[in-house]
Amino acid sequence: MNGLEKLLKRIIQRVNINLREFDFDVTPCIEKLVPFEDLETVHGFYAVSPLHTLDFRFSRSNLAGSYFLGKCRATNAILFKSDIRGDELKKKGSLFKEQGFEIPLTKNEGIRIEDSFLLKTLVHNYSHDPEMPERFTISNTVATHFTNIHGSPTDGSFLAPFATVDFTTVNDCIIGPYSYIQAGEINHFHIDYGTVWVRSPGQFNFLYKFPEKALRPYIDFEPGKNPKGMFIDFINNHEEEFVKIFATVNRQSPIPVPDTASLDRFAVVLGDCTVAENVLVSQRAYLENAHLGKGANGQENCFIIDSNLAGNNVTAHGAKLINTDLDTGVFVGFNSFIRGRNDRLKIGKDCIIMPHTIIDSSGALAIEEGCLVWGIITGEQDLQENSIPLHKLEKIRSGFSRGNLLFEGNGKSFVHTFQERIQHILHSNGAFFDGKKGKGHAQKNQNISFNIIQPYARGRKKGMFPTMVIKP
């Protein structure tokens, strides 16, 4: 047994111990998902930038294809084609404010990944958890294809493909495929397939469950097999262009980019694309005939194809837009799949497309401005059931139920919480930069060098990466 096999065994055991109450064995969920050959040959990257914390420590790990920005420790970890983006980690000397507490930070926050296997997982942002403000830890965890771990310290858990945990401390949980959880803290939960759950205790509770039959063609996952469905096919069909980009050391920008915008050197750009001021296009974003207006962003693992974004749009991690026009201020949440199949899909001003939403209409569809949209929508009828104008939602005091959605609590609070967060995202991304104030990622993520790291190509340590300590 070589070093990599031992490491995988170690991680599996730790996850299984944590999840023993569910009688859960993670082995078949990952064992054959990644060919060892890929772990042993694919190279990783870390960013060298004076505008981001440069502080990495990698030991006893495989980091094949992964991308690191910010401060991170990886120990006994397998991070395969993952994206560990720590550019919003809390800074030493700052105050973390939470429910009346003001917690001073005595050191820079860092991401710490231990005894975990993350597969094409996006890890982003700081720990939302006031109990451990200086460490954003992921431990004893397996996260699979296109999961997002967003500001969510996670221990002893399994995340099925396309699952997202967002601002939620996760302890000893199983999160089902395409489930989205934003719930503050969850312990010992087994979250079912296709659950969208947004909770703010005492304020609101949004709980949607995808109809299994409708979701299955998009994403299906059985332990022992690779995940399948349209999401996976779609990503695989577009993989080739990334291969070329990752094979070269440096790359010139394929299109002109304004001084106030940034286009990551690991993003695909095909066809006729334009990028306006204050636009952020992140690594592994895929643009094809895409027009991004002022302050729009295309985040990691997003696809924007034959689509127009009018400005100040968020295309969150893993979101896909095909044949779609977004008016200004439209937010499209994590891993959403938004496609105008034959006719164009139009989404009006300031709409909020909930994370993990599928809009896949064969006919023309237009969503009016200022709506909240969720679930799965294949035509006009679904849209009526799975959307509500924000001004109506704001008037709801004690909940409503419609189709597979149960909403409890205060609509106004829900809408305001979301709107504030969208403004915060746009602000962080530099959408509002006026030439002087409001610098964000779009302005800071320019001229970043990437160092390329490779595993041992032979011997007992084949596939393991050397120990590295990188500082400014």
Next chain:
Amino acid sequence: MNGLEKLLKRIIQRVNINLREFDFDVTPCIEKLVPFEDLETVHGFYAVSPLHTLDFRFSRSNLAGSYFLGKCRATNAILFKSDIRGDELKKKGSLFKEQGFEIPLTKNEGIRIEDSFLLKTLVHNYSHDPEMPERFTISNTVATHFTNIHGSPTDGSFLAPFATVDFTTVNDCIIGPYSYIQAGEINHFHIDYGTVWVRSPGQFNFLYKFPEKALRPYIDFEPGKNPKGMFIDFINNHEEEFVKIFATVNRQSPIPVPDTASLDRFAVVLGDCTVAENVLVSQRAYLENAHLGKGANGQENCFIIDSNLAGNNVTAHGAKLINTDLDTGVFVGFNSFIRGRNDRLKIGKDCIIMPHTIIDSSGALAIEEGCLVWGIITGEQDLQENSIPLHKLEKIRSGFSRGNLLFEGNGKSFVHTFQERIQHILHSNGAFFDGKKGKGHAQKNQNISFNIIQPYARGRKKGMFPTMVIKP
């Protein structure tokens, strides 16, 4: 003044202080030789291999284009397109034997480069110096284009283009262009342009001085200007192929290579080339219509063009072979330039071509087997003056003088010393590997991964590399 400018200033001052007795200012020798833009953009490499010590510590340095293998510390150093190859460093627990002393090593030897600017310099091998067996230090030194620092701890010195210091401790010296020194230890010397000096106290003293007029067309160097001449033109004319190789992260072998041989992924291979068993082709070697027989090697910065090597040949660092046939056992020393201009040049069995030899014949020329060859040879007449059969040299007891060569001491000792060294080089390179015993670089330098390192692309540290500590 940014970090890189400050660093250059620091190095210049330290070199000038060391060389103050010569009233020497190193500033014009380097100031405009490397465009800052190259230092700020070119990426470097270090090898990840379980069969070589993996131990690097880089801080406050620029490492643009440099290549590291083995154990090395670089501090306050500018190493531009240099090759720091530490694969023969002494191991912890071994004994270093020198003149009756047996010095036990209590730690692995490492290369340490401090306050120095090395430009396209090859640094190789362990410190020959028994006074500091665990550290091979280069400090307060400027070495320019295509210099070789081979097992030679060097402090406070300036090496002009194409100079070589070989198994010599160098302290406060200026080494002239195309001068080769193998002299044990030298202090406060100013070695003139085109000097070849091999000394073993009490045994022999080989001293050759190139005729200035004849050497000038090959290499000319004036402070304040780039070095020029045929050597530089020749290298520049072949540079383009390297650019392509360095632009990609990984590379498949362009030709079949036997299991017992190795072809570095940073070597150029063009036209019809073959590589036999036990062959070593090092990084930045350039092969074009080159045929390397069993146990032959092409070392760093060598060019082998339209040439055949019969087997067990050494093509040392920086040696160039064009339109030449080497019979078995021929040794071609550092930075030699061996060219059959119109007709093929033939070099007989077991010939020793001294380091820094130029053979550039317009007519056909054949060198008989078992000869020592030195200096500059453009035809039959030069060959008579600048060569001697080894069996005749062995009979010399107290020296001889011929043309620009002065030889003092014992010829047999000189020949045996050289022959032993050639056998050692072939052995180290794995030329004699029999499938079980005799593994050397040809067998060990396979399947090496290279990590790519880049400088900061913006800010105060633009052009500086981050601090890195790399361990197994």
